[in-house]
Amino acid sequence: MQATRTLIGALVGLALGIALLIVFNVNLRLDAWWTFIPVGLVIGLSMRMLASTGNASYLRGGVAALLTGVAATLGPMVSAAIVQSKGPDKVATNVKVAPISEEVADDVDLDAMAKMPERKAIAVGPASSVGAIGARPSKGANPLDYVFLGASVLVAYELGKGAVGKSTGEEEAADESGEGEEAAAEPTEEEPANA
Numbered sequence: 650m651q652a653t654r655t656l657i658g659a660l661v662g663l664a665l666g667i668a669l670l671i672v673f674n675v676n677l678r679l680d681a682w683w684t685f686i687p688v689g690l691v692i693g694l695s696m697r698m699l700a701s702t703g704n705a706s707y708l709r710g711g712v713a714a715l716l717t718g719v720a721a722t723l724g725p726m727v728s729a730a731i732v733q734s735k736g737p738d739k740v741a742t743n744v745k746v747a748p749i750s751e752e753v754a755d756d757v758d759l760d761a762m763a764k765m766p767e768r769k770a771i772a773v774g775p776a777s778s779v780g781a782i783g784a785r786p787s788k789g790a791n792p793l794d795y796v797f798l799g800a801s802v803l804v805a806y807e808l809g810k811g812a813v814g815k816s817t818g819e820e821e822a823a824d825e826s827g828e829g830e831e832a833a834a835e836p837t838e839e840e841p842a843n844a
Contacts, residue, residue, distance in 0.1 A: 651702065655709055658699030662692035662809075663716045670724025675731050682793040688724070689717045689801030693808025705811050713809025714802045721798050 666688040673684045696713040700706075 651700070655696070655700040655706075655712065658696045658709075659712050659716055661699060662695035662713065663720055665691045665695060666717065666720030667724045667727060670720065671728050671731065674725060674728035680725075682791060682797045685717070685721050685794075685797050685801040686804065688720050689803075689805035690808065692717050692720065693805035696805075696809035697811055701811050703812070707810060710806040710810030714806040717802045717805040718798070721801070 669688050669691055670684060673679045673681075693713045696709055700709055
């Protein structure tokens, strides 16, 4: 039962993390290093909410951390595919061509132009220029990407792991009154100290 809840929490967290990165990259047009932190929060919280038992589970925290890395890898890939499917391969309609003047028409070889293949105009819309995801090649990885990916993995681990076991009220009261291990170490009246 617990493994099933953990698996469901993992899959829900992964789907939400990838969807959040798609929203950041495609809809909000953000390709920033800090976008991994909310992904780690979402994955860690989904693991905690759907699979928490009240005790800390290091395995559940590790799964949440691993899924944050997977979401950080798959999210930009899916975003790039979405942007490229919307991108510049759409053909522009209603393209207006300026008329050629007679002076230019005399200099141009019309027979050579007739033999040239027809070229289609490409409409460049705002969807084709989304951050570093679009058609432009990246100049290299930003070190802040790795720093914030590490921070988001840590956040997901801590949230997915859950709370460490809570102490009971009796243990806290014994610690405050000075009883406990110290009181047990002192000899009582029935036991002689030199025995």
